Amino acid sequence: MDIKIPDNVKEVIGKRGIKEADIEAVVKEAESSNKKLVKNGRNLAKKKIGDVLVYVDYDIDKGVLSKHAKVNSAYTHRIVLQHIVNADGPSGWTCAHCNEAAAFGHVQMEYMTVKRNGPAVVCAKCGDSWAEEYLATKTLAAVEGLFEKKRA
Amino acid sequence: MSEKIGETQSLCPHCLRTIPADKIAENDNVYLVKTCPEHGTFKVLIWRGVEDYRDLQRYACVFSPPEKIAVQTKGTCPEVCGLCPDHKQHTCLVVLEVTNRCNLKCPVCFASANERYKFHPTIDEIRKMYQTILDYVQHPIVVQISGGEPTIRDDLPEIVKLGKSMGIDYIEVNTNGIRLGEDLDYLRRIKDAGVSSLYFSFDGVTGDVYTKTCGKDLLEPKLRALENCRKVEMGVTLVCVVAPGINLHQVGDVIQFAKKWIPTVKGIHFQPLSYFGRYPKVPEDEDRVVLPDLLREIEKQTNGEIRFDSFIPTSCANVHCDAKSMSVLLEDGSLLPLTTRALGPPRDTKNVATKTRKEICDLWRYIEESVSTSSEEELDGTWLGFIERAKTRYLTISAMPFQDVWTVEAERLQGCCIHTVTPDGKLIPFCLFNINSLDGKTLYRHKVF
Ligand code: SF4
Numbered sequence: 225m226d227i228k229i230p231d232n233v234k235e236v237i238g239k240r241g242i243k244e245a246d247i248e249a250v251v252k253e254a255e256s257s258n259k260k261l262v263k264n265g266r267n268l269a270k271k272k273i274g275d276v277l278v279y280v281d282y283d284i285d286k287g288v289l290s291k292h293a294k295v296n297s298a299y300t301h302r303i304v305l306q307h308i309v310n311a312d313g314p315s316g317w318t319c320a321h322c323n324e325a326a327a328f329g330h331v332q333m334e335y336m337t338v339k340r341n342g343p344a345v346v347c348a349k350c351g352d353s354w355a356e357e358y359l360a361t362k363t364l365a366a367v368e369g370l371f372e373k374k375r376a
Numbered sequence: 377m378s379e380k381i382g383e384t385q386s387l388c389p390h391c392l393r394t395i396p397a398d399k400i401a402e403n404d405n406v407y408l409v410k411t412c413p414e415h416g417t418f419k420v421l422i423w424r425g426v427e428d429y430r431d432l433q434r435y436a437c438v439f440s441p442p443e444k445i446a447v448q449t450k451g452t453c454p455e456v457c458g459l460c461p462d463h464k465q466h467t468c469l470v471v472l473e474v475t476n477r478c479n480l481k482c483p484v485c486f487a488s489a490n491e492r493y494k495f496h497p498t499i500d501e502i503r504k505m506y507q508t509i510l511d512y513v514q515h516p517i518v519v520q521i522s523g524g525e526p527t528i529r530d531d532l533p534e535i536v537k538l539g540k541s542m543g544i545d546y547i548e549v550n551t552n553g554i555r556l557g558e559d560l561d562y563l564r565r566i567k568d569a570g571v572s573s574l575y576f577s578f579d580g581v582t583g584d585v586y587t588k589t590c591g592k593d594l595l596e597p598k599l600r601a602l603e604n605c606r607k608v609e610m611g612v613t614l615v616c617v618v619a620p621g622i623n624l625h626q627v628g629d630v631i632q633f634a635k636k637w638i639p640t641v642k643g644i645h646f647q648p649l650s651y652f653g654r655y656p657k658v659p660e661d662e663d664r665v666v667l668p669d670l671l672r673e674i675e676k677q678t679n680g681e682i683r684f685d686s687f688i689p690t691s692c693a694n695v696h697c698d699a700k701s702m703s704v705l706l707e708d709g710s711l712l713p714l715t716t717r718a719l720g721p722p723r724d725t726k727n728v729a730t731k732t733r734k735e736i737c738d739l740w741r742y743i744e745e746s747v748s749t750s751s752e753e754e755l756d757g758t759w760l761g762f763i764e765r766a767k768t769r770y771l772t773i774s775a776m777p778f779q780d781v782w783t784v785e786a787e788r789l790q791g792c793c794i795h796t797v798t799p800d801g802k803l804i805p806f807c808l809f810n811i812n813s814l815d816g817k818t819l820y821r822h823k824v825f
């Protein structure tokens with residue numbers, strides 16, 4: 225399947241240190257395993273690459289000859305998502321793998337032996353969870369930065 | 377088994393002549409072995425743990441030399457200092473001495489306060505020293521006003537204001553705190569004048585420690601000073617000079633004590649005792665607390681809360697000059713180190729020097745900027761809460777074993793980033809400036825002050 229990354233998205237992922245090959249790997253795996261969130265044609269998939277979790281937000285365009293993925297955004301975090309703590313309200317997302325509505329909830333997340341709860345989209349059925357872009361690029365990045373920065 | 381693992385230059389403890397020195401690994405210790413043609417051979421313990429000594433090399437940074445220097449003579453380190461073209465690292469912290477008088481007379485004193493010579497510069501002489509700093513050091517400029525005891529000067533607020541008005545970015549004051557505990561108004565005035573934090577000598581948590589280090593029990597006055605700092609919200613780094621048989625057994629207690637004073641206390645700086653100025657006898661190996669000894673004691677006395685490998689070199693000075701850890705105070709009262717050797721050296725050691733220097737000025741700005749302020753999340757038990765704590769409830773624990781005439785290595789001097797400014801327009805590595813021979817002769821201190 226073809227993967228299209230618009231220039232403005234390329235710039236963002238470049239800044240975030242994400243390689244195009246990683247994005248391809250995430251989309252390929254999600255499309256074959258069907259493990260992803262879907263909402264009105266939008267897809268959110270993730271894959272652990274090295275010690276980071278890479279997320280890709282993409283649309284599937286069905287063309288005449290072949291379908292291709294158009295990437296809306298991509299982001300990463302190193303914090304490890306553990307078990308679901310609670311599931312509150314509906315999120316609008318569906319867990320494609322379970323074909324169940326996924327909820328907004330909280331997940332225990334661990335980094336460098338610290339365990340805290342953080343908001344996430346969760347599927348109560350398979351127990352999978354996804355951190356959203358705002359959280360990964362703000363709060364989680366700040367936490368990771370705390371540890372990273374202290375190395376210097 | 378004895379193996380030569382390096383060579384450098386050092387000084388003869390008797391005549392201060394520059395002499396070659398070998399680094400010898402023996403029984404898992406590292407020794408400096410040096411011979412003066414006139415005064416014989418000296419063998420001095422500098423490290424315990426040969427593997428550790430070597431391993432730290434991976435933290436070495438790419439130096440960024442000073443852009444401007446006062447001395448143009450090459451190849452004469454450490455005899456013609458100031459800085460010179462052979463110096464490898466720029467200035468991160470400038471020590472500015474404003475007096476050598478003191479309201480105490482400690483048996484162990486760097487500055488040999490109150491002895492032999494008098495140094496008490498006028499405002500004009502101080503202006504000249506600030507100007508030297510501005511001429512040679514890049515921003516942000518961090519100055520530590522030191523002594524003697526700077527707070528014996530009633531014009532300290534003016535000295536601070538002068539520095540700030542001339543363009544010094546950050547001023548801290550090195551103090552024994554005695555006056556600050558008695559005179560809240562004076563503390564307020566130096567704060568309002570622009571002092572950002574105090575470097576506050578605090579050798580232990582019981583009175584007997586002070587009887588040994590300062591000649592009298594100063595615990596109460598120290599606590600009063602801290603109380604006053606809390607009142608005026610003056611940030612404090614506790615400076616603890618560590619000596620075996622005096623307070624080495626209290627390093628854990630000092631850490632527990634500091635926790636209770638967060639956020640007034642921001643950090644602890646341990647200085648293994650070096651033999652500068654006044655000291656009673658020729659140091660033996662067992663009188664030495666080398667850096668790894670201190671870190672192991674910290675691990676032992678905190679029951680592993682802060683570990684040996686929670687400490688990393690700042691990578692700004694020579695890797696054997698310092699070690700630093702940073703921890704967040706968690707809700708349950710324990711410290712969580714954010715630093716660990718397990719993470720390995722910083723990826724970008726190239727600019728680490730500027731980073732370290734900036735760190736003093738805007739330590740947590742990065743974090744504040746990266747967190748969105750509008751959040752409906754509850755803070756307790758969340759990552760945002762964690763970041764909030766990290767911004768306000770943290771403790772830095774650092775250590776720097778200053779070099780004395782026994783342990784001095786040219787290698788460490790040349791990578792030094794902590795420099796004393798002199799009235800004759802020079803910047804001299806702090807250790808080198810203070811080093812004195814067995815009979816009290818110095819290379820620099822008494823010549824210029
Ligand atoms: S310590 Fe540095 S500035 Fe001083 S003489 Fe040696 S190389 Fe030159």
Ligand code: SF4
Pocket residue numbers: 478479480481482484485486487488489523524525552590
């Ligand atoms: S060690 Fe400090 S407090 Fe003690 S005499 Fe020297 S300058 Fe004064």
Ligand code: SF4
Pocket residue numbers: 693694697776777778779788789791792793794805806807808
């Ligand atoms: S002051 Fe001494 S111990 Fe500190 S960095 Fe300079 S040479 Fe090293």
Ligand SMILES: [Zn+2]
Pocket residue numbers: 319320321322323324347348349350351352
């Ligand atoms: Zn599911």
Ligand SMILES: [Zn+2]
Pocket residue numbers: 388389390391392393412413414415416
């Ligand atoms: Zn000699």
